[in-house]
Amino acid sequence: MKPYEKLLLENKAWAQEKLEDDPEYFTRLVDIQTPDFLWIGCSDSRVPADSLTGTQPGEIFVHRNIANMVVNTDLNMLSVLQYAVEVLKVKHIIVCGHYGCGGVKAALSNKSLGIIDKWLRNIKDVYRLHKDEFNDIHDEDKRVNKLIEINIQEQIMNLAKTSIVQRAWKNDNRPDLHGWVYDLHDGIIKPIVEIPAKTKLDDIYEFDNL
């Protein structure tokens, strides 16, 4: 059997198992999608949103990219965000990073890796903004993990800066924004920052005509 054929076989077994547990399982899911959560996570294969959180199909709307970034010119992320907030009406947005993230590690290095340099530049900018916080940290892994945490905080801020989130805050008092970090060593997710709906932002970021 070719390796990819195993995926199709596993899929058949999964579908059958679901049907055995609940004959209506797929018919129910076909017509409705009402997830309460939008998950913005890293593409890393070891950080699957639904397995880590025990969520089932239909419960969590997912966007993943390298190093769980919220980049304000990323049409892909913005489309997911708009759909999740305005159509699905999610109540919570989670940005979940993970310790040891290769994207953040690469951003802290001086190596050019090709087109991904442009993406990682956003993380280098986060580092520059918080450079003082790294003065006393000399261990390489600790520096990476510190930047991972700060980067999550900045991406949560980037969500709050969008008109999409601010409009939903104003009109519907949601979504709350949660920054989490996952530890590959023990499988545990740790919350590191939370911005509830309607939190006051730095003046310059608040739109007053939404």
Ligand code: CO
């Ligand atoms: Co990663």
